[in-house]
Amino acid sequence: MSDRTAARAFDSVTEADLRERFERTDYVADDRTVTTVSLALQLGQPLLVEGPPGSGKTELGKTLAAGFDTELIRLQCYEGLTAENALYEWNYTKQLLAVQGEEGSVAGRSGSPSDGSRGSSVFGEEYLLERPLLRALRTDGDRPPVLLIDEIDRADEAFEAFLLEVLSDFQVSIPEYGTVSADRPPIVVLTSNRTRGLSDALKRRCLYLHVEPPSFETEHEIVRRKVPELDAAVAAEVCGVVAALREESFLKQPGVAETLDWARAVARLRHEESDEPLSTDEIERTIGCLLKEAEDVSRVDAELLDRLHDAAANAADGIE
Amino acid sequence: MAGDPDSGIERRAGEESVPDFRAARTHVLTELFRLIRDLRRENVDVPASASQDAARALARVGLGDERRVEAALRATLLSAAADAAAFDEAFPEFWHRLRTGLDRIGTAERGPTAAGGDDADGDRESADGGADDPDLLPDADPPEMDGDGDGRVEVRIPTERRRASGDRAAASGDADARRYSAVGGSELVDAATPAASEAGRAAVDRFVDALATLPGRRRRRAPAGPAVDARGALRASLETGGVPVELPRTEPTPSELRCCLLVDVSGSVLDTIDRSALLALAERTASRALDARVFLFDTDLVEATDAVERADGDPAGALRAASVEWGGGTRIGHAFETLRRSAPNAVDRRTVVVVVSDGLDVGDPETLEAGITWLADRASAVVWLNPLAVSPAFEPSSRGMSTVAPYVEGLFGFAEADDLAEAARQIETRGLGGSVGYQHDPRRTASAADGGDSA
Numbered sequence: 001m002s003d004r005t006a007a008r009a010f011d012s013v014t015e016a017d018l019r020e021r022f023e024r025t026d027y028v029a030d031d032r033t034v035t036t037v038s039l040a041l042q043l044g045q046p047l048l049v050e051g052p053p054g055s056g057k058t059e060l061g062k063t064l065a066a067g068f069d070t071e072l073i074r075l076q077c078y079e080g081l082t083a084e085n086a087l088y089e090w091n092y093t094k095q096l097l098a099v100q101g102e103e104g105s106v107a108g109r110s111g112s113p114s115d116g117s118r119g120s121s122v123f124g125e126e127y128l129l130e131r132p133l134l135r136a137l138r139t140d141g142d143r144p145p146v147l148l149i150d151e152i153d154r155a156d157e158a159f160e161a162f163l164l165e166v167l168s169d170f171q172v173s174i175p176e177y178g179t180v181s182a183d184r185p186p187i188v189v190l191t192s193n194r195t196r197g198l199s200d201a202l203k204r205r206c207l208y209l210h211v212e213p214p215s216f217e218t219e220h221e222i223v224r225r226k227v228p229e230l231d232a233a234v235a236a237e238v239c240g241v242v243a244a245l246r247e248e249s250f251l252k253q254p255g256v257a258e259t260l261d262w263a264r265a266v267a268r269l270r271h272e273e274s275d276e277p278l279s280t281d282e283i284e285r286t287i288g289c290l291l292k293e294a295e296d297v298s299r300v301d302a303e304l305l306d307r308l309h310d311a312a313a314n315a316a317d318g319i320e
Numbered sequence: 321m322a323g324d325p326d327s328g329i330e331r332r333a334g335e336e337s338v339p340d341f342r343a344a345r346t347h348v349l350t351e352l353f354r355l356i357r358d359l360r361r362e363n364v365d366v367p368a369s370a371s372q373d374a375a376r377a378l379a380r381v382g383l384g385d386e387r388r389v390e391a392a393l394r395a396t397l398l399s400a401a402a403d404a405a406a407f408d409e410a411f412p413e414f415w416h417r418l419r420t421g422l423d424r425i426g427t428a429e430r431g432p433t434a435a436g437g438d439d440a441d442g443d444r445e446s447a448d449g450g451a452d453d454p455d456l457l458p459d460a461d462p463p464e465m466d467g468d469g470d471g472r473v474e475v476r477i478p479t480e481r482r483r484a485s486g487d488r489a490a491a492s493g494d495a496d497a498r499r500y501s502a503v504g505g506s507e508l509v510d511a512a513t514p515a516a517s518e519a520g521r522a523a524v525d526r527f528v529d530a531l532a533t534l535p536g537r538r539r540r541r542a543p544a545g546p547a548v549d550a551r552g553a554l555r556a557s558l559e560t561g562g563v564p565v566e567l568p569r570t571e572p573t574p575s576e577l578r579c580c581l582l583v584d585v586s587g588s589v590l591d592t593i594d595r596s597a598l599l600a601l602a603e604r605t606a607s608r609a610l611d612a613r614v615f616l617f618d619t620d621l622v623e624a625t626d627a628v629e630r631a632d633g634d635p636a637g638a639l640r641a642a643s644v645e646w647g648g649g650t651r652i653g654h655a656f657e658t659l660r661r662s663a664p665n666a667v668d669r670r671t672v673v674v675v676v677s678d679g680l681d682v683g684d685p686e687t688l689e690a691g692i693t694w695l696a697d698r699a700s701a702v703v704w705l706n707p708l709a710v711s712p713a714f715e716p717s718s719r720g721m722s723t724v725a726p727y728v729e730g731l732f733g734f735a736e737a738d739d740l741a742e743a744a745r746q747i748e749t750r751g752l753g754g755s756v757g758y759q760h761d762p763r764r765t766a767s768a769a770d771g772g773d774s775a
Contacts, residue, residue: 015388035391039377050401194401203399204367207377210401 010041021067026225028218036209046167046188051211054255057191061148064187071145075132077155083162087172089129095122123176133166137182144184153192160202167205214256216243222256223263230267231275233316238263240315241283241308245290254290262289278312280305340425347421355414359397362406370397386415412686516600520737524600527740530747531672532609534577577672577700579609584677585646586618592707594736599635602628613666616644617655651683652720656691673699678708681720689723696727701752709733709758730756
């Protein structure tokens with residue numbers, strides 16, 4: 001971890017400062033999240049965020065980029081993702097054209113990258129296609145970018161091992177080109193849905209943050225900020241229903257993202273800023289925003305709807 | 321350790337006024353390693369380098385705030401959600417050991433003060449600065465605690481300059497410091513406690529009225545419904561030559577808040593408070609406020625609403641007649657817990673809770689925190705009356721007070737009835753949501769003008 005001594009752009013970010021930036025971008029974070037994120041910024045360590053789907057992990061990365069007014073570089077992981085897709089590729093077409101244009105000159109030019117002839121080699125800067133990781137290391141903005149490596153658990157273990165080099169030293173070696181290292185390391189946020197365990201080596205290099213499903217009050221605050229067109233009492237009812245749904249044993253529990261979708265749907269279907277309480281019918285018609293499995297939807301019957309309706313009424317009373 | 325964690329810990333430790341940096345640093349690291357060992361015993365997979373990361377993180381967040389320390393250690397030591405339970409279990413003990421050790425290192429360096437050396441009182445007087453008034457209480461520092469959190473912790477605070485009315489331990493021979501413990505013996509309420517003076521009763525009444533007339537969030541329906549206010553209409557019509565242009569309607573009046581009084585009657589409080597004012601407060605609250613309930617607690621919590629309601633000007637006699645005991649140890653958290661279990665309906669969101677206590681809690685800090693958060697969540701407001709807060713040097717830095725302070729809407733001094741008049745004045749003018757509390761007491765700012773907390 002040689003970057004420890006390097007100058008860190010966010011060395012002096014305080015919790016209050018971070019809280020204010022979250023506030024500005026309408027991201028509702030609990031104290032633990034604020035402390036952990038500020039530590040990650042101060043210590044310059046990557047942040048590994050785990051939690052159930054829809055709990056705002058990706059949003060955290062976006063919020064950091066927006067809050068610090070810097071570039072967000074996102075690497076969405078998937079099975080089969082290779083280092084080439086994530087780091088760099090050579091522009092083969094351009095290389096080929098260049099070689100054909102100067103027939104016979106390749107052999108002498110593609111030698112050692114440090115012999116000074118790199119400028120005219122087909123393995124030079126102009127033939128390099130930056131992919132997210134390399135872009136994050138070479139970016140030359142005022143502030144380091146936020147590198148969001150989303151759903152790292154979907155990538156292969158081989159890719160994870162490759163990430164280690166990047167994350168520990170913030171530098172990569174390109175055999176034909178040389179070593180690229182970041183002057184100012186990016187803010188790295190990795191998210192994982194924990195579909196598989198991550199390697200110890202990767203976990204060791206990261207600060208760990210487990211995002212819990214939010215409490216009723218937190219969720220209410222989130223809905224109020226993100227869906228301001230919805231009446232506050234109705235927002236409480238929405239959160240009450242979601243909280244009640246999470247008590248049920250569904251295949252796929254609704255996350256905060258689903259709550260927001262539903263709140264927007266409810267707001268859209270209503271006339272103006274109506275503050276009528278949620279009706280059973282309204283819940284039934286829009287339940288598709290919350291439950292995404294056919295089996296779960298089929299379990300919604302009159303009895304469950306009544307319970308949800310009661311939960312909504314209780315929630316509305318609670319914030320009165 | 322790589323990097324420069326030493327300076328960080330020392331710097332933070334310095335902020336906490338812990339002078340022996342080396343001992344403090346060793347203590348922090350020892351406790352950290354102990355925590356890691358405990359976690360590994362619970363099969364938590366703590367990486368080898370985690371101790372370094374954790375130490376660096378601690379150096380960043382400091383050691384003063386439990387929540388931040390917890391977040392820092394959680395982020396550095398854990399790497400799976402499943403390990404959180406083991407961490408939750410191990411952390412409170414770590415925190416307790418850490419703070420106890422640091423407190424001990426800190427107080428050891430300051431020399432024999434609260435623990436009772438020969439020159440203890442001299443030290444304290446010089447530290448007090450402007451403490452010329454014999455009525456002012458000398459002690460505002462956190463008490464020294466020894467023991468290991470197993471419930472037998474003893475606290476010693478200097479009480480030589482006790483209030484005349486609370487001078488009950490003069491014959492004990494332990495003039496410099498009296499021992500308070502969680503298991504102290506109690507005695508029947510002293511029936512000889514004199515009744516409060518006329519001025520005292522007026523001050524108590526003013527305080528109770530200030531609380532009892534706080535507007536609740538609900539509105540009470542006007543007696544006749546939203547009817548036309550005939551008198552108002554007539555009055556208004558005078559301006560328009562007798563023609564009623566607007567018809568004013570009867571306004572709904574806001575409902576009043578209910579009151580729940582929780583009185584700490586442990587030895588440490590009784591020695592520092594004017595008992596007659598305390599009993600008058602209990603009696604007047606019970607009789608004047610809406611649906612008031614009065615509880616007394618030392619190591620146990622008893623309800624005294626009926627006794628003080630029927631007191632008829634002699635609350636001490638009434639309490640004695642009801643076999644109520646007082647003067648034991650203090651377990652504030654336990655008292656809140658008992659309240660929650662035995663009389664949860666005493667507090668709801670239309671209730672303002674008044675706690676009279678010095679906050680020198682010797683029970684489990686976790687229980688206290690759980691209790692006060694429950695109270696604060698449930699009640700409309702929590703007002704804390706602390707007999708020690710009348711001292712100009714008072715800061716809520718004892719363990720108990722620092723735990724409860726964030727949850728309290730108003731923390732006032734209350735050693736005698738006059739202090740209640742000041743609290744009432746603040747509540748009347750600014751309400752409980754405003755900036756009220758001991759720190760806004762003009763008497764305090766006047767006597768601590770040279771550097772006191774003048775808000």
